[in-house]
Amino acid sequence: MEPKEKDFWDKAAIVLQPVGGLLAALAVAGLGFFGSQFIERRQSEETRARFASELISKREEADSALRKDMFVSIIQSFLRPDSTSIDDRLLKLELLAYNFHESLNLKPLFIQLERDAFRSGGAKGNELRDRLSKVAREVTRKEMVVLEEVGKSFERNVDFDDLARNPGGIPLEPAMLALNKVERNFALVVKKVDVRRKEMQIRLEVKTRNEDTGEYRTDDAEFWVGYYDFPMIDHVRLSRDQRFAVILRNFGGGSARIAAVSFPGSYASLKEKPYVQELVKSLLQTNKPAEGASR
Numbered sequence: 001m002e003p004k005e006k007d008f009w010d011k012a013a014i015v016l017q018p019v020g021g022l023l024a025a026l027a028v029a030g031l032g033f034f035g036s037q038f039i040e041r042r043q044s045e046e047t048r049a050r051f052a053s054e055l056i057s058k059r060e061e062a063d064s065a066l067r068k069d070m071f072v073s074i075i076q077s078f079l080r081p082d083s084t085s086i087d088d089r090l091l092k093l094e095l096l097a098y099n100f101h102e103s104l105n106l107k108p109l110f111i112q113l114e115r116d117a118f119r120s121g122g123a124k125g126n127e128l129r130d131r132l133s134k135v136a137r138e139v140t141r142k143e144m145v146v147l148e149e150v151g152k153s154f155e156r157n158v159d160f161d162d163l164a165r166n167p168g169g170i171p172l173e174p175a176m177l178a179l180n181k182v183e184r185n186f187a188l189v190v191k192k193v194d195v196r197r198k199e200m201q202i203r204l205e206v207k208t209r210n211e212d213t214g215e216y217r218t219d220d221a222e223f224w225v226g227y228y229d230f231p232m233i234d235h236v237r238l239s240r241d242q243r244f245a246v247i248l249r250n251f252g253g254g255s256a257r258i259a260a261v262s263f264p265g266s267y268a269s270l271k272e273k274p275y276v277q278e279l280v281k282s283l284l285q286t287n288k289p290a291e292g293a294s295r
Contacts, residue, residue, distance in 0.1 A: 086116050090128060094135050101139045102232055102269055110136060110228040136227040140247050143232045144261065147245070151263030152177040155249065158190050158200065158256045169203065177262050182240050183209040185216070186260065198251040199226035200258070208239060227251070231261060232269045241265035 084092075093109055100106075110132055117128035147153070154175040162170050169191040176185050185207040192201040201224050207216040221236045223246075231245035238244055243265055249257040 089113060090131060097135050097139050101230060105233050107228045133227055140230055143230055147231055147261045147263040147267060150267055151261050152179050153259060153261040155257060155259045160193055160254050163190060163193055179242060179262050199224050202246060243268050
């Protein structure tokens with residue numbers, strides 16, 4: 001029997017068979033090379049990330065240790081007021097206010113030093129009270145810069161002559177604020193003014209809109225506002241882990257200017273912890289969009 005004559009495909013198979021083996025070998029080699037490069041790069045990135053994390057952690061530990069020593073030293077000086085002058089205690093209060101205002105309620109210390117300065121009398125007492133006011137307003141300004149960036153705010157003027165003609169209180173123009181899809185109406189009523197202490201008694205009425213029914217729930221609160229009330233510490237707790245604070249911008253000349261801000265509870269003072277119910281509700285609301293997307 002004569003051998004079958006090889007056609008085109010038989011000849012192509014003879015030529016391509018070794019080429020295919022070569023290509024397969026090259027593919028395996030390339031995969032191994034690029035795979036090893038990827039693994040090395042990934043390990044290098046993880047090493048750098050771990051190094052950066054350790055560096056940041058050590059720096060935070062050193063900073064925390066320094067702040068702890070500073071805090072203990074300053075507090076001990078306040079526990080022994082007879083051994084230090086009012087100027088020294090005012091300096092310590094300035095250090096506390098500028099470094100720990102997010103963690104501590106410093107209002108009692110401000111009030112006590114103001115009383116001591118008032119008892120000092122004369123130009124010296126006025127100078128001390130001016131320094132206290134300057135420190136308090138600077139701390140408030142720093143906190144408001146942060147809170148106004150993440151929240152919603154408004155400002156209102158208060159005329160003392162209007163209040164004198166209306167002893168029951170003067171209502172200020174209401175404000176409708178929407179924060180994180182929660183719509184609220186804020187109404188403030190100024191009831192009293194203490195000119196000597198530079199404080200005002202304010203009544204707050206908050207109407208919160210229900211997303212499901214469209215109805216409004218009303219809550220109210222009453223408080224005094226002065227230069228020593230800092231928004232991250234002195235505020236009203238609202239539903240949905242939100243806060244509302246009123247601060248004093250200016251006071252004098254027969255009038256005052258106040259500012260109000262609604263902000264997330266996560267920006268409240270470090271000493272304030274959210275309720276367990278608020279945490280659970282927040283987690284459930286966070287998971288809702290993810291569940292909807294998975295469907």
